[in-house]
Amino acid sequence: MHTVLFEERRNTLAFWFGCVLVTTGVVLHLPMFLMARDSGYILAGMRMDAGMLAGMAAIVVGVGFAVAPPQPESHAPVPPVSHGFLGITTALTLAAMAWGLVNFGLLLWLPTALVAEGRSVGASSALIAKSTLIAAPTIVICAWLFSAWSTKWSLVAMTAMMVLGMLGLAVQELGAGGLSRPVIPLTLLILGSSGVISMLLPYAAENYPLRIRGRATGWVAACSKLGGLVAQALSVVAGVPPFAAAILSIAVPAVGSTILIALFGRESRGRSLGELDARDAVRRAESPI
Numbered sequence: 001m002h003t004v005l006f007e008e009r010r011n012t013l014a015f016w017f018g019c020v021l022v023t024t025g026v027v028l029h030l031p032m033f034l035m036a037r038d039s040g041y042i043l044a045g046m047r048m049d050a051g052m053l054a055g056m057a058a059i060v061v062g063v064g065f066a067v068a069p070p071q072p073e074s075h076a077p078v079p080p081v082s083h084g085f086l087g088i089t090t091a092l093t094l095a096a097m098a099w100g101l102v103n104f105g106l107l108l109w110l111p112t113a114l115v116a117e118g119r120s121v122g123a124s125s126a127l128i129a130k131s132t133l134i135a136a137p138t139i140v141i142c143a144w145l146f147s148a149w150s151t152k153w154s155l156v157a158m159t160a161m162m163v164l165g166m167l168g169l170a171v172q173e174l175g176a177g178g179l180s181r182p183v184i185p186l187t188l189l190i191l192g193s194s195g196v197i198s199m200l201l202p203y204a205a206e207n208y209p210l211r212i213r214g215r216a217t218g219w220v221a222a223c224s225k226l227g228g229l230v231a232q233a234l235s236v237v238a239g240v241p242p243f244a245a246a247i248l249s250i251a252v253p254a255v256g257s258t259i260l261i262a263l264f265g266r267e268s269r270g271r272s273l274g275e276l277d278a279r280d281a282v283r284r285a286e287s288p289i
Contacts, residue, residue, distance in 0.1 A: 057229060085216075087264030088207050092220045095159055095200060095257035100227020101250045102162065102193045105234070110186070113173070113243040130183065142195040146202070152265040155203050158195030159258040165189025166251045173244040197224065206268035 111125065145154040168185025201217055208216040234240050241249065 085208065085212075087260060088266070089216065089219070091257050091260030091264055092200065092204050092207075092216075093223050093257075094253040094260065095155075095196060096220045096223035097227040097230075098159075098162070098250055098254035098257060099193055099196050099200070100224045100229075101231050101253075102166070102189065102227075103197070104228030105231025105240075106166070106189070106246065106250060107193075108231070108235070109240055109243060109246060110169075114182070127183065128186070138191055139194050139198065142191075142198060146199050147269070149269075150267060151199070151203055151206060151269045152261065152267045155196070155199045155265070156258055156262050158192050158199060159254060159261065160192070161188050162192025162196060163251055163254045163258060165192055166247045166254065170244050170247040170251070173247070200224070203265075203268070207266050 107128070110128065114127065142154065142158065145157075165185045165188030168188060169182060172182060172185065201221060204217045204220045205213055240246065
């Protein structure tokens with residue numbers, strides 16, 4: 001009886017500790033928004049200080065504490081890789097990290113690359129806004145595809161679209177004309193990245209049984225922030241590679257995730273989550289590892 005009460009209290013304390021960390025991380029982000037007032041709240045291209053990095057780290061750790069459910073069998077804070085989950089966990093981890101690198105790195109480094117090509121800061125911001133405006137209405141279509149067509153192949157299509165956008169920008173950057181016509185690849189990049197993050201966590205939840213579902217989705221969510229943390233750390237230490245090299249480096253995990261989701265992802269549309277629990281029980285009975 002006392003042991004049960006202790007376990008419940010420990011899990012409650014972990015949840016509230018995670019909430020405090022997330023709140024602290026959000027508060028550490030506030031100075032950036034206050035400093036952005038003079039630039040009209042245009043955050044693209046702003047340098048990230050140590051407080052911002054500490055805030056992002058606090059949010060990542062806080063989400064891990066707050067989201068992870070109690071595990072009667074094991075309390076190891078590791079991603080679910082046993083009982084046939086290695087493939088899908090690797091796929092979703094790569095997708096989450098690639099999205100973080102694109103959203104918090106590539107799209108923030110892009111204005112600098114455009115200015116280096118001879119465009120003004122205003123023209124660079126207008127170009128990104130135009131691409132976002134073109135991509136925004138299609139997010140509704142992405143949500144419809146996820147629910148009405150296929151959960152697995154919708155996510156594969158979005159990761160592939162993100163890869164196509166990156167490759168298009170890389171080809172233009174390496175070409176003689178530079179980033180002369182980036183609207184189409186930039187639109188594909190923004191559309192793909194927006195579709196990925198809108199589908200990633202729901203799809204992750206539909207690929208794991210109940211006993212590890214919270215830990216798995218928490219891991220994927222943390223990896224999406226980890227990609228951003230790496231990107232901003234490169235910016236702080238002035239270690240950002242040339243734009244084309246950065247694009248190709250980020251495209252590698254994105255391509256890997258696209259292939260692995262196609263191979264190991266589960267089509268969850270129209271299927272009960274109870275099937276996962278039944279299949280997991282059979283796997284655990286056949287193999288204790």
